Amino acid sequence: MNLKPYNPFSKLRTEQMGDNVWKYFVDEPFRAKISEKPLIFEGSRGTGKTMFYKCNSWQEKKYSYQSEPTIKNLIGSEKHIGFYYLVDSRFISSFTGKETSEKVWSGLFNLYFNCVITLEIIDFIQEAIKEGLMTIENIEPFNKKLAYRFSTHNINSLAELKNVLQKKLIDLETFSNSTLNDSPNGTGPGIIITDLVEELKKIEYFSHLTFHIYIDEFEKLLKYQQITLNTLLKQSNHNLVFDYAVITNGIKSYKVASQEEIRKKDDYVSLTTDTAEYSNIQEFINLAVKICDKRLSIYLEEQNILSKSEDHTSLKWYLKKYPRGEEFKVLSIDQFNNLKKQLYQVLEIQSRKLNYDKTTLESLKGFFSSLDPLIIRNSICLLLRTKSNIIPALELKEMIENQNQRYKDLIGNTLYHTEFLLGHEINAAKLYSGIQTFSALSSGVIRSFLELVEESFNNALFYSSDRLDFKKPRQLTQIEQSDAAHKVSKNKIDEIESYEPHGFRLKYFTLALGKIFRSHHISPSSTLGEVEQNHFTTEYNTLKQNKEEAFILFQEALKNKILEQGESSKTKDGIEFFDFHINHIYCPYFGISHRRKRKLKISAQDIEGLLIGSEKQIESIVTKYLFRSISETPNLFSDHQ
């Protein structure tokens, strides 16, 4: 049975929204980014690039005038009119080789691009004619010019114009399938589009408009094709602007045909969501919540459900934040006895060192064993500290009793790590809840946030004994939210294998990193001196310059947002380091912290081994970086959870 219609958050991709894209769109915070200057929106998959450009195209944006979605209304208050184009990679990546020169292919690509964009604009013209904003005569000079350019008969109608362009596209298909056929004549970059826009700008209604061509999935273009479109981007002016959406690291060249380059600020505005910090900033959280609230309202309206309280249309209310550490409130007798046994051992060792008498020891045992299990486990770690870092049990007891600042600082730094440690020891899955947590887990990827919300609601709507009914709404339980976090995390790990072309290798790499970080979270002998090691630094330039094959895969890891790049830092020797975080959505699967705390240094050589080494090499590198006192057999692929 298809359950999706019953979940307000089930549409995760723009393509799934059919003809209703606009109604799901939240135009903040990027509203002002469309301007006379080209925009390059760079982000990993699921960051909303397609949604953004589609909803800024005229077909969608006119629906912002709900009462009368017409072009007239749209252009009455807008300065920018957009045309959306999704790169047809299966077609245009065939424009290469086959004993045909790049010069010829380049001309044919220009012909193709001119035809497909002109066809897009013709759809707009067709509607503008219907609305009485223009007539076919307005573009007569363009039609004449095109007929001359293509050596074809006179073009007297939009249908004829379309036919001429579509015939060119069929010629291109035929030639690409067999280059023994005659090649169509190529054109210059963007000339037909420019001709048409020039004619349209002469029409009174359109004279104030800047025409935008939004090119989505720019990364799928061949290098020479990107260079061609870079040329168009550089030539953008207040009449016609070319904007791109591109996956992180998807730009193969910044060059233009004249060997110059396109430059940020001078030539284009850059918008990127792929920084390690983005998921924590309020802008992302606000956007994610607004998107969900909008979907919730649409759903309730469609179902004719009148909400009795504003809360019931707010994601914040449903995704209740529960106190941390709930999973440790009730331990079994065996688990608690084991914990006490560990505690007593540590106290006895320290008592011998510090010459505590028997009475003191017994009193300490009594005090510490009466605390919450999580605090007991945290105390065990702290009591394991030695030499100059030693914390005497009596002193710790006093700190706990008085809750002084030093203890608050200690707990602030170490308690979260303890949750992973104790969770591992008692086999309790980490609990997650609340918008801030989901936001942090999503690593700035809107689709990941939506998946977390969707799964949480799936759990409440379909798999709960107290099923959520929007007519009598309730808040989602911590288990419903946590199960969603673990499920989405596992799905995302599984998904890595499908990242073409190197998914198989990238999955090994991710599992290896997860195994290393996990070992630092669950060491029984941890003193919590270094907590929550969940990212790494490496000699990026060495990798780039000397490890070519590995660097390609490393870039793929960044492109697919398996890794996020943080700020760089330089050593005294001038060696450049960057911090790299694994996508936080993987953290529940590995049972590691998603907070940005401590990092490990992994050499470029070992990163190379993890990316392209044999199974044995990978395992040996992992062993090297595991937390030292872990005695388990270093099997990469076991024991994640």
Next chain:
Amino acid sequence: MYQESYILSDHNRAIFSSNVDIVITDSLQEEDHRSSALLTKLKGYKGLILLLSSKDNYQSFSYTLKQNGEIIDKSLNSIPIIPQYFKLLNSLNLTTKSVLLDITSMRQALIFYSISVFVKEIKTKLFFVSYTQPKKYERKNLPNLKDSEEPFDLIEMFKGSSSPVPGFIKKASKKDKLLIVSLGFDKKRFVAINESTNPKEIYPIFGFPSYKPGWDQIALKLNSDTLLRYDVFDNAKNCLATSPFDIINTLKELELNWKSQYDIYLCPIGPRPHLLGMALYAALNNTYIVYDFPLEKKFGSQGSGKTYIYHLTNLI
């Protein structure tokens, strides 16, 4: 639909040996019993043998042409499939010949282009396609990969499903897409292809009955998570794994129901006879094909089983 297929045996091998003028097959590789199974079984065959290979399984190939064990023509280097493969076939005057194309171990790019050429460009006197089924698939040799449910040693690397398919290069339209995917043992390929195609609707097809009892169940189990995730379990269909005809009938039915609403995209990542059926159907009906072109791994299977010969002259 007219269907004619044979299992190659002692009773009929002489008929094929004497009635086929040219066998087009993969370059024979000693380690792969299946690639040589057809010619081993066709004892006494004295016609032309065109051996093909494609390292990149995408845009280039090399060939050797043999007669009576003697090499009579050979490519010196790798050459582009388009246009050189067509030139080569055209030079062999195939319109007067009976052709047997063995797809058992042939790189998929060459199968697609061959089918496209034989359907659209070169009409042969008779046209057969053969396929030898495997005895078993190799088990995965990985260290306790607890998170992977794929038990077989399958492909590690792909050219990618955004690549054009030789002979089936076609501009995308603005219509919504319906993806019909023949599934096998490699669920990651299904996920990747779905991601790159973004279909509105999906129809998964399983090879049933399969080569061996239970293989269909393995394919179903391996893909079940993904089917659930895309909510397409109810759309799943079964087509005989050893035949291209059954799947062609299913494709006809689906296209009849959905053509007005969707562009149909065919994706053959399951059994090879399904790949053949989809390629034939796409060439005859100008349908889209999407494929990911596996690289590197040569032999995912062991041993050779029955050899099927499909007579397709009427179809093309």
